Amino acid sequence: MYTSSKKLIPLIISLFASLTPVMVYALPSQEQFDQTMQELMSSSASHHHQPFIAQLTQWAKEGHEPSQVNLGQMYLQGDFVQKNLRLAYEWTNTAAARNNPKAQNNLGKMYLRGIGVKKDTLKAYELFGKAAQTGLSDANYNLGLMFEQGIGVEMSMPYAFSYYFRAVKTEAPQMFQQNMGRAKQGNPIAQNDLGYMYVIGFGTEKNSQQALYWFEQAAKQQLPEAMNNLGVLYDGFGEFIPKNFDPGYYKAIKHYRSSLTNGRSIENAAARVSLNHNLANQYFSQALKLGHPAAQFNMAKKLETGLGVSADQQQAVQLYQAAIVQGFTLAEYELARMYMNQNNETGRSKALPLFESAARKGDSRAMNYSALLSGKMIDIPGWFNPVHSSGPEEYQRWLKTQQRDQLIDEDYTEAGIQKLQQQAQKGNASAQYKLALFRIEGFKYLPQDFKEAENLLKAAAAQGNAHAIYKLGWLYSREYVFVPADTSDTSLFSSYKYAMPYFKAAADQGVPEALLELAMTYHNGMGVEMNPAMAVSYYRQAAQSGLPPAVRWINRFKESDRK
Structure with a gap:
């Protein structure tokens, strides 16, 4: 009897346990969550934090994403809890796995800096990209920083500015x-x-x-x-x-x-x-x-061009120099351009150090010019050096492309420009394309005029000039000229959507820059759905021409696959 009763005890306990009510935690309303967070932040002593942290933890375990995101940040910063990078990663990753954009952005920052995880800039880039797709301002800003500083990606000021703009627009x-x-x-x-x-x-x-x-x-x-x-x-x-x-x-x-x-x-x-x-x-x-x-700077531009004042090149130079002394970096590029426009060795020797200085401060135009004038790419920490990634032969091919697009061998004299204009008026597509580049850049005898550049590119494109077709897409994607408004399209990258046919048409004719643009748009989901396979395909095609950014991306993908 005693033995039998001993056997019955577990059964009786299990029966009582089955009658014990199971606690079901309902997810909080937004009002409940906000109130909890407010009370947590207003609590003074550390022991007052504990019930609120316990409540957030319970909600987080039940799948409440805002609780997961906030706990992740608290453990990361050591706010209201003891700093714990393992828990910071776990909670942030849990929410990010559920496609929470704030969590994806926070996790991206952890990977970018190597905090709580092994540093992985490609992973950070991918996480920022997913969060940015939702319009999250901070994620777009982080992508802008990556592209501006060349952190884990090929430095690209246009892409940096594009992401910055989308960040601040909201x-x-x-x-x-x-x-x-x-x-x-x-x-x-x-x-x-x-x-x-x-x-x-x-x-x-x-x-x-x-x-x-x-x-x-x-x-x-x-x-x-x-x-x-x-x-x-x-x-x-x-x-x-x-x-x-x-x-x-x-x-x-x-x-x-x-x-x-x-x-x-x-x-x-x-x-x-x-x-x-x-x-x-x-x-x-x-x-x-x-x-x-x-x-x-502005007065120097007026004196250089004679806008509303008598032209005075010497005084323009002095004012550019004064602006440079105060750190106004745009003046470095403009003064270098003035020197280069002298179209002689003395002018170019004066221009080179200014272009190099502007390049080191983030001016990609100046970086190209410094490479063209010196015959080599300056090596700047955090910048991409195409010689390192694609080898000297591919680099020379790239350099020739840049020489074409930067007009380094063109006649910069007034007579030279007039000759180019005459050729363009006669329907010469190459001359129309070159004049468009002058109009995009702005020049002493041809002030910057994007609308005129568009007209010239259209004329050249109509004759099948592939580079003109690409450059039209470039103008539209960067919003240097207005594109027809589509009120039904509220996406962040509508300008890229408008530019896509131009990029595709130029890419079909083998323009490497157009292939790279398509790779970037599919990689980032700009104007199209994200498509990694398409992105890699276009990167490979662009890399075959030796285009350094494409080579860099392909190498980076290979490194990621080996990890």
Whole structure:
């Protein structure tokens, strides 16, 4: 009997256990989660944190992604809990595996820096790319940083600016409202930046009269940036300067918003402001007295081209040099271009160190010119050196391509340009293509004009010039000229979608740069669905021509496969 009762005990316990109610944790509402987070952040003593952390942990175990994301960050930073990189990775990876964009972005940063995991820039790039597809601002910004600094990817300023622009676009309305509030309180920096936002239509509709008003308010308080911007507004030409914008965002806007690009500012920013070069000169002079580098740069451009002033090349050089001393890197490139346009060895020898200096500060145009003038690619930490990746023979092929596209052997004299124009007027596709490149770059005898470049490229493309077809796609994808609006298309990369037929047509004729563009668009999902297999295929085709970025990507994929 005793033995039998001993055998019954486990059975009785199991029966009672089956009657014990099972605790079911429901996932929190957004309100419950927000309240828990608020109470956690407002709790002072560490022992007060414990119940909130326990609650978040339970929710995270039940699959609540916001809890997983926040716990991951807490363990990563050591906020409210003891720092634990293993738990930081586990919670972040759990949410990222469920395609949570914030978690993917956070995990990407861990891989990028090698925090809690082995450093893997390719993995970081892929995670940022997935998160960026959802429009997450921070992920787009991180991709911009990778491309600008050449971290784990081929340095590409156009791609960097593209991602920066997409990052900041979602934040524009909030930034506009913040500046409006401060501007109305008399803050001159906010007044200037508000005017800047009205000029470019950033967070609001373009309104040049409002821009004029707010620039004037800031200028009355002796803000040199505002004086410079009034000069640009009245000239319809030059570099607008904000005061308190993130550098990456400013670069993005400068390259991707039409009203900030030389030659397009007249059409857009000053459309309803009567051009007045005398007033512009007055405002530039006021800013020059305060030593503002942007005003020095803009006035140098005026003196170089004779816009609203008597041309004075010597004074232009002096002002470019003054801006360079203050760290205004655009001036290095422009002064180097002036020297190179002298079309002699003395000018080129003066241009080379300036191009190299600008290149080291992130100007990809200057990097190309420095390579062309010296015959070698300068080796910059974090930059891509094509000699290292593709060998001397492939590099020489690439160099010849760059010589064609950078017009290094062209006659830069006025007579030479006139001869090129005559050939273009007679329908010579090669001359039309070269003139378009001059118009894209901007030159003493041919000011920057993207619309004219588009027309020339169209004329050359109509005759089957493959490089012109590619360059049209390039213009459209970078939004240097406006593409027909498709109100049904709200995607972040609509301009790339418009450019795709041009890239494909040029790629069909074997243009390596077009093949690379297709590889990048499929790799990043820009205007198309992400397709790694298609991306690799196009990278391989581009790499066969020796195009260094494509070779670099193929090598990187091979390294990833070996891990």
